[in-house]
Amino acid sequence: KLKLTSGRGPTGIAAAASYIASVLTGERRTQREIAEIAQVTEVTIRNRYKELVEKLLFEIIL
Numbered sequence: 001k002l003k004l005t006s007g008r009g010p011t012g013i014a015a016a017a018s019y020i021a022s023v024l025t026g027e028r029r030t031q032r033e034i035a036e037i038a039q040v041t042e043v044t045i046r047n048r049y050k051e052l053v054e055k056l057l058f059e060i061i062l
Helices: 010-025 031-038 042-056
Strands: none
Touching (some): 010 042
16 A cells, blocks of 8 residues: 555665664664665665655654
Protein backbone atom coordinates (compact mmCIF):
# COMPACT_ATOMS: atom_id res chain seq x y z
CA LYS A 1 0.00 0.00 0.00
CA LEU A 2 2.75 2.46 0.92
CA LYS A 3 5.02 1.38 -1.94
CA LEU A 4 8.09 1.65 0.26
CA THR A 5 10.17 -0.64 -1.89
CA SER A 6 8.77 0.02 -5.36
CA GLY A 7 11.74 0.37 -7.71
CA ARG A 8 14.24 0.46 -4.86
CA GLY A 9 17.04 -1.97 -4.16
CA PRO A 10 16.54 -4.03 -1.02
CA THR A 11 20.10 -3.42 0.16
CA GLY A 12 19.63 0.35 0.23
CA ILE A 13 16.36 0.04 2.10
CA ALA A 14 17.89 -2.36 4.62
CA ALA A 15 20.87 -0.03 5.08
CA ALA A 16 18.58 2.94 5.72
CA ALA A 17 16.51 0.87 8.15
CA SER A 18 19.72 -0.08 9.97
CA TYR A 19 20.70 3.58 10.18
CA ILE A 20 17.26 4.50 11.56
CA ALA A 21 17.46 1.66 14.09
CA SER A 22 20.91 2.78 15.21
CA VAL A 23 19.62 6.29 15.87
CA LEU A 24 16.47 5.13 17.67
CA THR A 25 18.29 2.68 19.93
CA GLY A 26 21.14 5.02 20.82
CA GLU A 27 23.68 2.65 19.22
CA ARG A 28 24.50 5.33 16.71
CA ARG A 29 26.44 4.43 13.57
CA THR A 30 27.40 6.85 10.85
CA GLN A 31 25.95 6.63 7.38
CA ARG A 32 29.48 5.98 6.16
CA GLU A 33 29.92 2.97 8.48
CA ILE A 34 26.66 1.42 7.38
CA ALA A 35 27.32 2.23 3.72
CA GLU A 36 30.67 0.44 3.82
CA ILE A 37 29.20 -2.65 5.44
CA ALA A 38 26.15 -2.77 3.13
CA GLN A 39 28.19 -1.82 0.07
CA VAL A 40 25.92 1.07 -0.90
CA THR A 41 26.65 4.79 -1.05
CA GLU A 42 25.96 7.27 1.73
CA VAL A 43 23.70 9.09 -0.73
CA THR A 44 21.60 5.94 -1.12
CA ILE A 45 21.20 5.70 2.65
CA ARG A 46 20.24 9.38 2.88
CA ASN A 47 17.68 9.08 0.10
CA ARG A 48 16.10 5.87 1.40
CA TYR A 49 16.14 7.34 4.95
CA LYS A 50 14.16 10.38 3.80
CA GLU A 51 11.70 8.21 1.89
CA LEU A 52 11.12 5.85 4.81
CA VAL A 53 10.62 8.68 7.29
CA GLU A 54 8.17 10.46 4.98
CA LYS A 55 6.17 7.36 4.06
CA LEU A 56 6.06 5.90 7.55
CA LEU A 57 5.14 9.29 9.00
CA PHE A 58 7.53 9.48 11.90
CA GLU A 59 10.13 11.96 12.95
CA ILE A 60 13.64 11.21 14.07
CA ILE A 61 15.51 13.80 16.05
CA LEU A 62 19.17 13.58 15.09
